[in-house]
Amino acid sequence: MADISTRYQSAFPKIGIRPAIDGRRKGIRESLEEQTMEMARSVARLFAENLRYPNGEPVECVIADTCIGGVAEAAACGEKFSREGVGVSITVTPCWCYGTETIDMDPSIPKAVWGFNGTERPGAVYLAAVLSGYAQKGLPAFGIYGNEVQDSGDTTIPNDVRDKLLGFARAGLVVALMKGKTYLSMGSVSMGIAGSIVNDAFFQDYLGMRTDYIDMSEFVRRMDQGIYDPAEYERALSWVKENCSEGADNNPPALQSTREQKDKDWETVVKMTLIARDLMIGNPRLDELGYGEEALGRNAIASGFQGQRAWTDHFPNGDFLEAMLNSSFDWNGIRAPYIVATENDSLNGAVMLFGNLLTNTAQIFADVRTFWSPDSVERVTGHRLSGHAENGILHLINSGPATLDGTGQQEQDGKPVMKSFWDISEEEAQKCLDATSWRPASLEYFRGGGYSSDYLTRGGMPMTMSRINLVKGIGPVLQIAEGYSVDLPEHVHDTLDKRTDPTWPTTWFAPTLTGSGAFRTVYDVMDNWGANHGSISYGHIGADLITLASMLRIPVNMHNVPAERIFRPRAWSLFGTDNPESADYRACTNFGPLYN
Numbered sequence: 001m002a003d004i005s006t007r008y009q010s011a012f013p014k015i016g017i018r019p020a021i022d023g024r025r026k027g028i029r030e031s032l033e034e035q036t037m038e039m040a041r042s043v044a045r046l047f048a049e050n051l052r053y054p055n056g057e058p059v060e061c062v063i064a065d066t067c068i069g070g071v072a073e074a075a076a077c078g079e080k081f082s083r084e085g086v087g088v089s090i091t092v093t094p095c096w097c098y099g100t101e102t103i104d105m106d107p108s109i110p111k112a113v114w115g116f117n118g119t120e121r122p123g124a125v126y127l128a129a130v131l132s133g134y135a136q137k138g139l140p141a142f143g144i145y146g147n148e149v150q151d152s153g154d155t156t157i158p159n160d161v162r163d164k165l166l167g168f169a170r171a172g173l174v175v176a177l178m179k180g181k182t183y184l185s186m187g188s189v190s191m192g193i194a195g196s197i198v199n200d201a202f203f204q205d206y207l208g209m210r211t212d213y214i215d216m217s218e219f220v221r222r223m224d225q226g227i228y229d230p231a232e233y234e235r236a237l238s239w240v241k242e243n244c245s246e247g248a249d250n251n252p253p254a255l256q257s258t259r260e261q262k263d264k265d266w267e268t269v270v271k272m273t274l275i276a277r278d279l280m281i282g283n284p285r286l287d288e289l290g291y292g293e294e295a296l297g298r299n300a301i302a303s304g305f306q307g308q309r310a311w312t313d314h315f316p317n318g319d320f321l322e323a324m325l326n327s328s329f330d331w332n333g334i335r336a337p338y339i340v341a342t343e344n345d346s347l348n349g350a351v352m353l354f355g356n357l358l359t360n361t362a363q364i365f366a367d368v369r370t371f372w373s374p375d376s377v378e379r380v381t382g383h384r385l386s387g388h389a390e391n392g393i394l395h396l397i398n399s400g401p402a403t404l405d406g407t408g409q410q411e412q413d414g415k416p417v418m419k420s421f422w423d424i425s426e427e428e429a430q431k432c433l434d435a436t437s438w439r440p441a442s443l444e445y446f447r448g449g450g451y452s453s454d455y456l457t458r459g460g461m462p463m464t465m466s467r468i469n470l471v472k473g474i475g476p477v478l479q480i481a482e483g484y485s486v487d488l489p490e491h492v493h494d495t496l497d498k499r500t501d502p503t504w505p506t507t508w509f510a511p512t513l514t515g516s517g518a519f520r521t522v523y524d525v526m527d528n529w530g531a532n533h534g535s536i537s538y539g540h541i542g543a544d545l546i547t548l549a550s551m552l553r554i555p556v557n558m559h560n561v562p563a564e565r566i567f568r569p570r571a572w573s574l575f576g577t578d579n580p581e582s583a584d585y586r587a588c589t590n591f592g593p594l595y596n
């Protein structure tokens, strides 16, 4: 059986820790060796205790063999890091060291420097010197410096330093995890959606990824010739019959499919799911069945399925495939989600991947469909919105690709959450399944039938919606809206939902307003959204997305993250400090895409 570890056909990238030191012997260096190495060890412990790889294992750190006092030791450390598969580097030091002689020169590795805030030895002076060196050499680095002075013997990591170390490392690992992997385009452009023109230059230059493309006829070949694991298929189909309840058919009676056709559709959508997953990550069982080439997969950590219309005019739609693969569980039990963008909207797929790799949770893919103002809601339902919803809400809804984790049926302290798969219980997975009904697809849209997942997201979850847009002349730009899912009274939800397609999953989303720019009103958020789709991640992860975007050199054109949570490379302030948003554009343009 294929699983998440095969999604990463190489080992996970490690974090390299570089203890930098003042190289002067006969007193200075010797007095600092232990303190410097201990800083490195404490950072390694912090990461191992707090960060996990997509398979749930703790993140691994590699510490340089010696403290780095100059060029020779910097080079030896660089060699060790490349041998060990280091993808992110942090330099730590309590003292003055020699700036450009000790720096990490690998341009594609995200880098940070923690300069201990003590005054016996000037770690902060080194920090300032080395960061200016990094800027001068076009190697943006993050500077970490505690707010409070520590005593020289203090080996603790203060909270503000800890937050920055973890924020940097989370985003840096995403950069490293994406590098060398594939976005698999299953089909081509869906209904003229520009995001599904899978742009190889974007993936290659900004994410270090390859793009690969297959025609959807490959699904037909594998179905007709039985190129999937027949034992898994039987197991999956009977699990689906038990756990995926078919909802009411919303099609006009004259149009409804026969029972026989509906049963056949179930078989087809289950096969499509196995095939899409095997296309992404391969499956050793296929080798045993004589399909060695197909067994390899395509090293894909994200994919998209065109579906509409070439496929869906004739075959069952991709909703089941997308919803199940994007969820944290299926007939194989609880497992990491796969990332599959509907309508092959690869730009939404990219932000789904960001959200997933930053948090190790499943992501909701949705159309950003309707802004419902408080007055409009009141006019059609008589209800006045309140709480998080008081300024209006966005109706996030698409034809069934959203992760079932998005039902909000997992809980922490009685509150709805979306967890990493290793924290999800059997009971919670079951609740997500029970909260979802699979409704025969709207045949006017999907002539080939299929099933759409219908559910309603529980309110009260902190969520972050994001989106990448490509702009000719600039390249990619990222937009971010933090907010909350909201509950509406049942009759209000029903009335609003029935105005659109009630067979699709709904999330009612209230973005957090700031009173200015794109976050003056909820209308402004919708009005400034760059495309028809958004990816919604559990939690307020806007700050991490901003950090990640700066590493990749993707400017952020709109966000509602408070200034004190924003963490970018130190060089960004050299592009202006009054208006960080436009400084971000200048910095990204100046340094250019990470892999170009």
Ligand SMILES: C[C@H](O)[C@@H](O)[C@@H](O)C(=O)CO
Pocket: 308, 343, 367, 398, 399, 445, 532
């Ligand atoms: C069924 C329709 O074609 C939907 O799929 C459409 O509203 C979209 O999702 C557009 O992104």
Ligand SMILES: [Mn+2]
Pocket: 343, 366, 367, 398, 399, 532, 533
């Ligand atoms: Mn859509």
